[in-house]
Amino acid sequence: MSDEHARAAPPPRKLKLATVSLAGCFGCHTSFLDIDERLLPLLERIEFDRSPLTDIKHCGPCDIGLVEGGVCNAENVEVLREFRAHCRVLVALGACAVNGGLPAQRNNIALGELLQEVYRTGHGLAAGSRIPDDPELPLLLNQVHPVHEVVRIDYFLPGCPPSADAIWDFLNALIEGRAPTLGPGLLQYD
């Protein structure tokens, strides 16, 4: 290819990446930001769609969706389904998305009992505390579920959180069209 042609060739299309935290703690997003200055070369190859980093409210057509957190309420279900509908490749990012994680530790306590104890009968409550019932609050599910129990997931990246290096390697593989694998020391459940 001549120099002229090389100059004329359009740069590769940037991939669209959406991220969200459902029943998570944003620890996985924080770990994602821990790729530090590598974020700059990453931004040469991807652009963010819906994400806490852009504040875009709804996910458009995307190449990659990263889902942090499990599914604990009706809004989580709706957002997760929106991600599945719009993302070519959907990734469960971190322990809670993969197996429910910390929020799922409530799963063998009946939801009614749980709310009673947290808001009515537990320690340290203000007088007159009651179970929040604002209609804008999404309804809780009986149990917290990993995302793969609700929609089809293409890849899983475990860890609490997955390390920045694991996320970096993983995204690079996806961007370059390789099947992501976690190298030595990058597969951790804790």
Added chain:
Amino acid sequence: MNDSFLLDGETIPFSPGQTVMQAAAAAGKYIPHLCWHPDFAPHGSCRLCIVRIGGRYATACTVGAARGQVVENRSEAIDAERRTLLQLLFVEGNHFCPSCEKSGDCVLQATAYEMGMLTPHFDHFYPDRPLDASHPEVLLEFNRCILCELCVRASRDVDRKNVFALAGRGLRSHLIVNSESGRLADTDFAATDRAAAVCPVGAILKKRVGFAMPIGKRTYDPRPIGKSHEPGTREDE
């Protein structure tokens, strides 16, 4: 000692009476396992050590080594079967690694890393299994029990106390404590018992020593379990 078999194409010597697992371990070769321990009689229940011998599946911990055997161990197909067994174990209990003191020292977790398990795949049971904190020195966390019976064997065969047993059948199988109340505090169990140190997961834990070892220095942080059988290392304790 001239007897030998082939394990993934490598010649492994064995002495009469040894199992495939014992001969492989003696040669520093890793065959994945959970319920097998070199100091105890084989149990053959976890099925992780399944191998193919002459095209047939067998558990390496129970099948005798024989001259000329051709044993297939770490093939992608067999590791995939092992991954499925691990996934079943993970969804049947409550294995929440980030809050577990055994994390980094856990044979179940280390084996899942070795098999490349990225997801539990199946729907979780999230069983309700109350723990037993009655004993002053040892905690029983039934949520993590994988029914390997190593504590049963250690308490019966080494400690001579018969503190533990499995009760129930199939999905209802569970670990029980041999006292009228069912509580560990009401047995003669002691923290110095072999059964207190043999649990491969975080089901039997000594109190007040959790998280003493920082992340990075735990058993399987520097060396994955697949390398832990190589000469000069010990698998547990």
